[in-house]
Amino acid sequence: MFQKSSLKRKVLNFVCISYIICFSLFLFLFYGPISGFREFWITSAMTTKNHRYLATWLYSDSYIQKVLMNNRIIEVNEISNPDEIAFRKYTTTIYRNSFEKEILQKDPENDLYKMIPISGKGYQGFLVAIYDPSRIHIATTAYLGVRGESILTVSKRENAIIAMNAGGFYDPDWNSNGALPHGTVISNGVVVSDYADAQMGGGFIGFTNDDKFVLGSMSKEAAIQMGYRDAIEFGPFLIVNGKRSFIKGNGGWGIAPRSAIGQRKDGIVLFLVINGRLASSIGADMVDLCDIMERYGAYNAANLDGGSSSELVIQQKIINTPVAGGENGLRNMSTFWVVK
Numbered sequence: 001m002f003q004k005s006s007l008k009r010k011v012l013n014f015v016c017i018s019y020i021i022c023f024s025l026f027l028f029l030f031y032g033p034i035s036g037f038r039e040f041w042i043t044s045a046m047t048t049k050n051h052r053y054l055a056t057w058l059y060s061d062s063y064i065q066k067v068l069m070n071n072r073i074i075e076v077n078e079i080s081n082p083d084e085i086a087f088r089k090y091t092t093t094i095y096r097n098s099f100e101k102e103i104l105q106k107d108p109e110n111d112l113y114k115m116i117p118i119s120g121k122g123y124q125g126f127l128v129a130i131y132d133p134s135r136i137h138i139a140t141t142a143y144l145g146v147r148g149e150s151i152l153t154v155s156k157r158e159n160a161i162i163a164m165n166a167g168g169f170y171d172p173d174w175n176s177n178g179a180l181p182h183g184t185v186i187s188n189g190v191v192v193s194d195y196a197d198a199q200m201g202g203g204f205i206g207f208t209n210d211d212k213f214v215l216g217s218m219s220k221e222a223a224i225q226m227g228y229r230d231a232i233e234f235g236p237f238l239i240v241n242g243k244r245s246f247i248k249g250n251g252g253w254g255i256a257p258r259s260a261i262g263q264r265k266d267g268i269v270l271f272l273v274i275n276g277r278l279a280s281s282i283g284a285d286m287v288d289l290c291d292i293m294e295r296y297g298a299y300n301a302a303n304l305d306g307g308s309s310s311e312l313v314i315q316q317k318i319i320n321t322p323v324a325g326g327e328n329g330l331r332n333m334s335t336f337w338v339v340k
Helices: 002-031 036-046 061-069 098-104 151-157 220-226 286-295
Strands: 072-074 113-120 123-130 136-140 162-165 183-187 190-195 203-208 213-216 228-234 237-240 246-248 258-264 269-274 298-303 312-314 335-339
Touching: 036 061, 098 113, 113 286, 123 162, 123 312, 136 151, 136 183, 136 228, 151 162, 151 312, 151 335, 162 258, 162 269, 183 220, 190 220, 213 220, 213 258, 213 298, 220 228, 237 258, 237 286, 246 286, 258 286, 269 286, 286 298
Parallel strands: none
Antiparallel strands: 072 246, 113 123, 123 269, 136 335, 162 312, 162 335, 183 190, 183 228, 203 213, 203 228, 237 298, 258 269, 258 298
């Protein structure tokens, strides 16, 4: 009897001590003197569609706004100059650095694209160099305004070699079916959707009729006049005309799965998808995206919809590790970049 009572006391003491340690750690991380974890927590939560409560339950609105003001991105206030993009073919075997070598040294018998594994502090992902931008187009769900579709469905229908998620979409109560894209969507020179939802920085992201990647905040009329053939509205812009956006803190978007798109001055297009919310890859912030795009020579680059939307498919196979929770971790979405 005495042994049983002693064992119960030991178990009770262990539980109490564990509770005190966990509660103390919670207070230290969320309310202690070091702000880094709090800023990561708040910015990551506030840029999700369905997990903002993780911040709002713990902190006041005024404190959340203060943190967001200390972690934000100030975009370059310019429109991309397409004249700076000059398509060229390389014959050299001398490269300026290892990153340029990775881009320019093509895989045998593959003149269309090259996939490059990407890794950094806390993240892993994939960069795809696409050598022929004329093959890159915007695809949409076949049911715009009704429901979205998965990237695999769209990729198969479009006979796409590569597919990546593109812009965001209207998501009331964080339970959207992916029916309505943010802002204006242009496909083959025609406005196919124009939903006046709040933008998340940036503006038009897309390719002109001469296959040049242009970023710019403008009206849809100006976008058509400029010659956009395939474009979405989203952001923020990361690099414009070789100039990097000013990023304070982590940029205000937290750390999460990420997608981005850019073009080098030689015309090569870069698709970037970073895994996140995984033990092996927490995710990336805006600083990471800028760093990666700069490293691989992007002259213009922009952030795309991230989080559960970050998805990459090559040859009808899912390449990254999506975390939406649907079939194969995919979610229904409204717009996609496809390489035909």
